[in-house]
Amino acid sequence: MSVRKQWLRIASAAALLLGGAAVAEAQEIKFWTLSFDNPGVAKAFDKITKDFEAANPGVTVKIENRGTDEHKSALRVASGSDQAPDIFFMWAGLGLGGEFIKSGLALPMDKYYTEYKWDDEFIGPALSFSKQYTGGRYGVPFTFRGEALYYNKALFEKAGISTLPKTYDELVADADKLAKAGIPAITFGGTVNWHLMRLMDEILEVQCGPEKHDALMAMKVSWADEPCATKSFEELHKWTSKYMLKPFMGIDNNQAFNLFLAGKAAMMLEGNWLVGQLRNANKLADYGVFTFPGADRLYGFGEYNYISTKSKHPDAAAKFLDYLESAPVQQANVAVFGGSVNKNVKSDSKEPLDLAWQAIFADHDKVFVNGDQAFPLDVTTEYFRVINEVASDHLDPGKAAGELQKFISARK
Amino acid sequence: MNAFASAFRQPGLDRIDPILVILWAALIAIAAVWIAPFVFIVFTSLKANSTVMGSSAFSPPTSLEWANYSGAWARGRFSTTVLNSAVITTVKVPLGLLISAMAAYALSRIRLPGGRALFLLVLFGTMLPFQVMLAPLFTLVNGFGLINTKLGIILPYLAFGVPYQVFILHGFFSEVPKELSEAALVDGASHFTIFRRIFLPISLPVLAALLILDFVATWNEFAMALVILQDNGAWTLPLGLMSFQSQFQSDYGQLNAAIVMTVLPATIVYLIFQRYFVSGLTSGAIKE
Amino acid sequence: MNIRLSAPAQGFLLLAPAFLVYSVFAVYPMLDVAGLSFMKWNGLTADKQFVGFGNYLYVFTQDTVFWQAVRNTILWTLMSVIFPPAIGFALALALNQNIPGRSPLRALFYLPVVIAPIAVATIWRWMYDPFFGLFNATLTALGLERLIQDWLGDRNVALYAMFVASVWQTVGFSLVLFLAGLQNVSQTLVEASRIDGAGRFQTFRYVTLPALRPSIAIVLVLSVINSLKAFDIVYGMTGGGPAQSTQMLALWAFTQAMQLGDFGRGAAISVVLLLITIAIVIPYLRWTRSHEGAR
Numbered sequence: 001m002s003v004r005k006q007w008l009r010i011a012s013a014a015a016l017l018l019g020g021a022a023v024a025e026a027q028e029i030k031f032w033t034l035s036f037d038n039p040g041v042a043k044a045f046d047k048i049t050k051d052f053e054a055a056n057p058g059v060t061v062k063i064e065n066r067g068t069d070e071h072k073s074a075l076r077v078a079s080g081s082d083q084a085p086d087i088f089f090m091w092a093g094l095g096l097g098g099e100f101i102k103s104g105l106a107l108p109m110d111k112y113y114t115e116y117k118w119d120d121e122f123i124g125p126a127l128s129f130s131k132q133y134t135g136g137r138y139g140v141p142f143t144f145r146g147e148a149l150y151y152n153k154a155l156f157e158k159a160g161i162s163t164l165p166k167t168y169d170e171l172v173a174d175a176d177k178l179a180k181a182g183i184p185a186i187t188f189g190g191t192v193n194w195h196l197m198r199l200m201d202e203i204l205e206v207q208c209g210p211e212k213h214d215a216l217m218a219m220k221v222s223w224a225d226e227p228c229a230t231k232s233f234e235e236l237h238k239w240t241s242k243y244m245l246k247p248f249m250g251i252d253n254n255q256a257f258n259l260f261l262a263g264k265a266a267m268m269l270e271g272n273w274l275v276g277q278l279r280n281a282n283k284l285a286d287y288g289v290f291t292f293p294g295a296d297r298l299y300g301f302g303e304y305n306y307i308s309t310k311s312k313h314p315d316a317a318a319k320f321l322d323y324l325e326s327a328p329v330q331q332a333n334v335a336v337f338g339g340s341v342n343k344n345v346k347s348d349s350k351e352p353l354d355l356a357w358q359a360i361f362a363d364h365d366k367v368f369v370n371g372d373q374a375f376p377l378d379v380t381t382e383y384f385r386v387i388n389e390v391a392s393d394h395l396d397p398g399k400a401a402g403e404l405q406k407f408i409s410a411r412k
Numbered sequence: 413m414n415a416f417a418s419a420f421r422q423p424g425l426d427r428i429d430p431i432l433v434i435l436w437a438a439l440i441a442i443a444a445v446w447i448a449p450f451v452f453i454v455f456t457s458l459k460a461n462s463t464v465m466g467s468s469a470f471s472p473p474t475s476l477e478w479a480n481y482s483g484a485w486a487r488g489r490f491s492t493t494v495l496n497s498a499v500i501t502t503v504k505v506p507l508g509l510l511i512s513a514m515a516a517y518a519l520s521r522i523r524l525p526g527g528r529a530l531f532l533l534v535l536f537g538t539m540l541p542f543q544v545m546l547a548p549l550f551t552l553v554n555g556f557g558l559i560n561t562k563l564g565i566i567l568p569y570l571a572f573g574v575p576y577q578v579f580i581l582h583g584f585f586s587e588v589p590k591e592l593s594e595a596a597l598v599d600g601a602s603h604f605t606i607f608r609r610i611f612l613p614i615s616l617p618v619l620a621a622l623l624i625l626d627f628v629a630t631w632n633e634f635a636m637a638l639v640i641l642q643d644n645g646a647w648t649l650p651l652g653l654m655s656f657q658s659q660f661q662s663d664y665g666q667l668n669a670a671i672v673m674t675v676l677p678a679t680i681v682y683l684i685f686q687r688y689f690v691s692g693l694t695s696g697a698i699k700e
Numbered sequence: 701m702n703i704r705l706s707a708p709a710q711g712f713l714l715l716a717p718a719f720l721v722y723s724v725f726a727v728y729p730m731l732d733v734a735g736l737s738f739m740k741w742n743g744l745t746a747d748k749q750f751v752g753f754g755n756y757l758y759v760f761t762q763d764t765v766f767w768q769a770v771r772n773t774i775l776w777t778l779m780s781v782i783f784p785p786a787i788g789f790a791l792a793l794a795l796n797q798n799i800p801g802r803s804p805l806r807a808l809f810y811l812p813v814v815i816a817p818i819a820v821a822t823i824w825r826w827m828y829d830p831f832f833g834l835f836n837a838t839l840t841a842l843g844l845e846r847l848i849q850d851w852l853g854d855r856n857v858a859l860y861a862m863f864v865a866s867v868w869q870t871v872g873f874s875l876v877l878f879l880a881g882l883q884n885v886s887q888t889l890v891e892a893s894r895i896d897g898a899g900r901f902q903t904f905r906y907v908t909l910p911a912l913r914p915s916i917a918i919v920l921v922l923s924v925i926n927s928l929k930a931f932d933i934v935y936g937m938t939g940g941g942p943a944q945s946t947q948m949l950a951l952w953a954f955t956q957a958m959q960l961g962d963f964g965r966g967a968a969i970s971v972v973l974l975l976i977t978i979a980i981v982i983p984y985l986r987w988t989r990s991h992e993g994a995r
Contacts, residue, residue, distance in 0.1 A: 035659045064644050067658040073959050074642045076743075077550070083560045083643060103742070190853055190942060247830045249853025249942040254662035259831065262465065378960050382764060388943030392855050403764075410762040419800040422894075431900075436799040442791070443808050449823055449868070450811075452834045456826070469837030515718035522711035530719070532985075537726060539981040541929035543950040544970035545729040547957035548736060551743065552729055571725030574718045603710040632816035634932045639958060650818040654936060657822050664832065667822070675819050682814040686807055689814070689876075 027059045027313045029320055032075065033089035033305075035065040038280045040336040048333075052323050059316050068192070072096075078308075079105040086311035087321065092129030092139065092302035093373025095380060101138050106306040108136030112318040121325065125367055126341040129302040139304035140321045141341040145271045146300035146360055147198060147370075148291045150278075155183050155266040168206045168294030175243040178266050186239070187265035189256040190249035190391065193384035194372050198269045198299070200236050200387050201371045206294040207232045210368065217374035224405040233390055233400040240391040249392055271300070272357045276338045279351075289356050291364075298364035301373055382407040457481070457668035464664040480669040487660060488670045492645060493652035494677075496562070500648060501630045504566045508573040508626060509619055515574070516581035517607045521593060531582065537575030542568075543635055550639040560643040568636055573629075577622055584618050585611060621688040628678050628689075649674050733974070736967035743963040755968035765944045766969065769952040772859060773928065773973070776948060780927030784867050785919050788874025793904075795875070796882045806879065810872035817869065821936025824865035828852050852938050855945035862937050862946060869933075870926070874919045881915025882908070921984050928977055949973040 036042045049061040064085070066074060071089070078084040079100060088105075090097040100106050109130075113119060118140065119127065126141035151164075156174075159181040165171040175185035188196045205213050208228035215221040216229060223229045240248075245265040248256070260268045261281055268274070269292070278284050292299060305324075307317045323329060330340040334347050339357065347354060372380045386404045389395035395403065420428045420436070456464055457480055458473040485491070518524065519531050542549070549568055550559075558564030588611065596606050612619075634650040641647055644655070653674045660666060682689065705713070737756070740749040759766050791809060795802050812820065827834040828851035836848045851861040885908050893903045931950045934940060940947035940955065947955075949969055957966025 065659075066644065067655060070655055070658060076961060077559075077639070077642050077958065082557060191939070193941070247850025247853050249855075250828065250830045250850040250858075251853070252658075252661055254660075255829075255831070258465070258662045378962070381955075381960060385764065385943050388941065392853075392942050392945075394855055394943065394945070407762075407764060410758075419798055421798055432797050432799055435794050435797060439791070439794055439799070439805055443805055446808055446812075446868070448834070449827060452827060453823055465832055468841065469832070469834050470841075511717040511721070514714040518711040518714035522707055522714075524708050524711045524715075527711075530715070533727070534722070535985060536981070537722065539925055539977065539985075540726070540730065541925070541950065541973065541977055542726070543929045543931045544953060544973050544977075545726075545733050546954050547743065547963050547966050547970075548729040548732040549725070550958065551963075552725070552732070567721060568725045570721045574722045574726075578718065602705070603707065603714065607714065628814045632814075632818075634816065634818045635935075635954075638935075639954075650816045650932075653816075653822060654818055657825070657936070664826070664829075667826065671819055671822050671826075675815050675823075678814045678816065679811065682811065683807070689810070 027316050029059060029061045029087060029311075029313060029317050030085040031061055031063045031087040031089075031305075031320075032071065032078075032085040033063060033065060034071055035067055038276050040276065040280065044333045044336045048324060048329055052320055055323075056316070056319065059313075059320075061320055068194075075100065075105070079103050082310060084308045084310040086313060086317045087305050087307055089142065089303065089305055090139070091370075091373050092141075092304040093369045094132065095373045095375045095377065097129070097139060097304055097306065097373075098133070099377060100306065101133055101135075105308055105310070106138045107309045107311070107314055108138060109140070109307060109318065110136045112140075112307075112322075113137050116318070116322045118322075118325075121327070121343065122341050123343045125365070126302050129304060139306040140325060141302060142305045142325070143303040143337070143339070144300065144341050144361075145273065145303060146298050146357065146364075147269060147271045148289050148299070148360060149186075149267050150260075150270055150274055150287050150289050151267045152260070152263060152265075153286055153288055155263065159183055159266070164288075164290045165293045168203075168292075171293045172238075175239070179243055184245035184265045185243035186267040186269065187245040187256045187260050188248050188269070189251045189253040190388065191252045193388060194370065195253045195256065196240075196248070196391060197371050197384060197387055199239060200232065201368075202269065202292040202295055202299055203232045203235045203239075204229070205297065205299065205368055206292070207235065210297055210366070213368065217371065219375075219379070219408050222405050223401040223408065226401070229401040229404075230398055233386075233397040236387065237390050237393075237397040241393070249388070272338055275351075275353045275357065276336065278353070284351060284353055287353065289353060289360075291360055295368075297366040297368045298360065299370075300367050301369045378411070379408060453668050453671055456664055457672050459665050461663060461665050477665055480665040481673065484656070484666040484669040484673065487666065488652050488656040488673075489644065489647070490649075490652065490670075490673060493647050493649045496641075496646060497631060497649040500562055500566060500569070501627060503562070504569045504573070504630050505623060505626045507566075508570045509577060509622055511570065512574050512577035512622075513581050513612065513615070513619065514607065516578045516585055517603070517611055519578065520582045520585040521588075521606075521611075522603060534575045534578045534582075537572075538579050540575075542572050546635060546639045549636065553640050558640075560641055560646045562646070565637060565640050565648075568640070569630060569633065572636075573626060577626070580622060581615065581618065584615055588614065620685075624681065624685045624688040627681060631678055649677075730974070733967045733970045736963055737971045739964045739967075741963045742961045743957065751964065755964040759965055759968050759972075763965070765940075765947050765952060768944060769947040769949050769969075770972075772946060773930070773949045773976075775859070776863065776930055777924055777927045779863055780866065780870070781920055781923050783863075784870040785874045785916075785923055787867065788871045788919070789878050789916075791871065791875050792878035792882060793908075795879060806875070809875050812869045813872040813876075815869070817932035818936045820865055820869045821933045824862075824868075825852065825937050828861055853942055855942050858938055858942060859946045862933060865937065866927075866930070866933055870923070874923070877919050877922075878912070878915055881912045885911040917987075921980075924980055925977065928973065928980075949976075 036045065045063060049063065053060055075088055075090070084105065090100060097106070122141045123144065126144040130137045130139055130141070155178070159174070159178045161174050161177055165174050178185040188199065190196055204216065208216065208226065212221070212226060212228060216223060216226065245259060256268065257277065259265060261283060275284070278287055305321055307314050307321070311317055325342055327342050327344040330337070330342040330345045334340050334345055335349060338354075339347065347358065349355070371383055375383055382404060386395065386400050390397050390400050420432045422429050452469065455470070455472055458476045458478070459467070460477045463473070519527055524530070553559055553564045553568065556564070558567070592610060593606050596610060632650060634654070637648050637651050641651060647655070653670055656670045657667060738750060738752060740751045740754070795806055830836055830850045830853065835851060839845060839847050849857050852858050889907050890903055893907050898906070929950055930948050931954070934946060934948050934951050938946045940951055950973060953966045953969035953973065956969060957963045
């Protein structure tokens with residue numbers, strides 16, 4: 001054997017070793033997301049990560065779950081440290097996902113959009129959130145959530161409500177009927193501030209209309225000068241004082257849901273994810289859903305998964321996200337996830353609530369997002385405070401809009 | 413009933429003092445109120461969620477729902493948090509005591525330039541609320557790249573444990589008779605030797621008391637862990653409980669099982685080492 | 701290996717580990733918080749901007765929660781100085797009598813002290829649950845439905861409800877310190893005064909109370925300091941709600957910095973709390989020193 005050949009063999013052996021080492025080098029993808037609504041979702045994710053790991057030796061996916069508020073603050077801190085996850089879940093609105101893009105935690109993903117042809121794979125409304133930034137495309141659609149009013153059929157019947165309300169006034173009239181029958185119309189959990197906020201958001205949409213509502217949330221017009229803002233706070237107070245299951249300030253959204261399940265209130269303003277929870281509780285047949293009457297746009301939001309700028313394995317992370325959102329995976333889990341943002345996925349559910357949601361999504365092409373997704377963080381905190389002050393009868397609803405504007409005006 | 417044989421009597425008197433009997437009854441009543449939360453928590457921890465929502469709050473559980481404990485253990489990631497808490501505590505507590513004892517010895521037994529000022533600095537530290545510096549502490553630990561690490565939490569724990577322990581040990585060492593160390597010094601022993609051979613052994617009871625107190629304080633610490641340990645793989649027991657509450661509050665049985673499991677270790681340590689708590693608390697505070 | 705260090709050198713070597721870690725992780729952050737309070741900084745990016753007293757100005761005049769937090773902190777501190785020590789004092793006097801079961805009773809009253817404050821918060825939050833918790837269930841069972849409250853959701857009640865939990869946790873602390881103080885009361889004097897015909901109250905007033913003076917001072921000061929730091933229990937029970945009505949300075953400083961990302965404003969709030977603490981601590985330290993000197 002010539003010396004040259006020997007060298008070649010050594011070199012190729014070394015290359016093999018090195019190559020082998022590179023494959024074997026563990027790539028851990030840390031994925032921070034919210035606590036899963038129900039065990040079905042957890043099980044689905046377990047299978048998805050296992051299958052992905054099997055198909056991609058050397059890559060492990062570690063999912064970490066947190067409650068909503070812990071998740072937000074953990075991410076804020078992560079963005080200032082070197083301990084950030086590779087992939088993180090975030091709502092796609094400007095006030096939440098947008099903040100992390102502004103602070104530089106989210107990686108521009110134009111490259112992956114081209115590589116994986118995501119533009120051909122997702123439904124339009126879900127995709128739109130990735131296009132709202134000038135610096136590039138950020139994040140991958142994970143879900144698109146709509147929020148609407150769920151109602152307890154038996155309680156509606158008991159109160160003599162035979163047709164669902166079509167206008168906001170009819171809704172209030174029905175709430176009145178329920179109240180007369182001794183049934184609290186709706187339940188919210190006050191300790192998590194964003195729950196009660198949903199009612200305020202919907203009322204604003206009804207009272208102000210889409211354009212003014214958007215302008216208010218963008219802080220381009222003064223809350224103090226818009227009569228519809230003050231009117232909305234007055235309406236909110238009407239609900240909290242007359243139609244709400246009490247007490248509500250001391251419980252959270254999950255407790256409110258428990259009470260809703262127990263038939264203590266007739267309605268709940270929740271997202272399409274509630275179908276999964278109702279299925280879990282074996283109560284699907286007892287409930288129906290309709291969009292908040294009087295609001296033209298659908299109340300909802302996009303949920304995204306972003307790749308962190310601090311990820312050491314962004315390519316593997318993108319590959320995982322592509323796998324997670326791929327048609328086969330989404331199709332296999334469409335029932336558990338309660339829908340999909342992949343446009344090639346067909347739901348075959350015959351469940352009336354699923355069908356109702358499909359109809360809702362088909363009927364609406366415009367969306368408005370939750371207040372905490374539209375406002376920056378500090379204004380959100382103040383928005384929560386003002387809403388809660390009104391709800392707990394501590395602030396005259398007529399002055400609430402002015403109070404909020406005072407805070408907005410003082411920002412620099 | 414030996415305990416009652418001489419009870420209820422004023423010292424030196426034979427007849428039973430009725431006022432003491434009334435007092436005693438009142439104390440028993442207050443004690444019942446004091447223990448009620450524990451009973452309520454344990455009862456709830458053994459009930460199924462449907463029972464919690466359906467039955468009276470005081471009724472003892474009819475069928476014991478032990479599954480709440482295993483469920484909460486898994487969901488609350490207790491195997492991780494218990495281990496983290498145990499590691500952090502077993503490293504921090506003895507190490508902290510050692511460095512505090514060394515410092516206390518130096519401040520109390522060696523004439524040091526600026527020693528008085530250093531002691532005042534320590535004394536000042538006993539009163540400072542670290543809660544006001546959570547954010548800068550986070551920035552600092554982050555600057556060292558130690559966020560989410562055990563070292564990153566142990567170092568601040570050590571720092572905030574030093575003042576109280578130095579203060580107490582300083583008081584104790586100051587009262588050791590001079591002759592004890594001076595004889596050794598004359599014999600040519602160094603201060604290191606005297607500290608190790610004489611002062612550590614005689615201060616064992618105080619050290620034991622401080623050890624127990626510090627164990628509980630470290631085991632229970634929440635605020636600092638909240639800012640430094642963000643990654644749930646690094647969480648300690650209190651962080652795990654808080655997260656459990658915010659995620660699964662409506663799962664009443666499991667929530668209470670999680671509370672019981674969080675509270676149990678400190679309770680057991682307390683019940684075993686009770687007398688050290690009292691002496692640890694009082695040795696420093698009631699000296700004057 | 702027989703190099704002999706001078707005594708001070710040995711001393712400083714012994715001091716070094718404790719003072720190093722104390723300076724870096726306790727003293728420096730305290731100075732840093734003062735410095736940060738003059739900056740605008742989001743805690744994430746590298747650029748800090750000097751804004752003079754801008755943060756203080758904002759906190760004092762614009763912040764919608766700050767003064768509420770100040771009021772709550774003061775009220776909380778006042779209540780903490782009065783109730784737990786008073787209850788602890790009464791219990792200590794009772795437990796110091798010749799009655800059976802003193803040790804188990806003392807152990808029971810002290811038990812909540814060793815429980816993590818965050819666990820105390822969780823326990824009480826559950827007991828205050830408006831639908832299934834202990835309090836409302838008890839009231840219902842007693843037929844007192846009209847007294848049912850949304851304990852942690854009603855702004856007029858929440859702070860006090862939280863304080864009750866704090867009392868449960870802290871009474872044992874005062875109790876044990878007072879009991880220890882009572883050991884210093886001379887039994888001979890007590891008996892002598894009784895033989896001299898002094899009543900219970902007079903014995904208490906002229907023999908017991910004077911001997912307890914140092915214990916009382918210490919319990920009060922420690923209660924003030926501990927209550928100013930109230931954090932865990934607020935975080936765990938209400939998070940400052942409803943509508944920030946139970947917010948306190950320590951938690952609000954944390955919220956501003958760590959959750960809203962304004963480290964400057966958070967630091968300014970911290971400095972206010974720090975100054976309040978120092979204003980209470982310094983006189984106490986001076987008092988202790990003069991007291992020591994007089995001894």
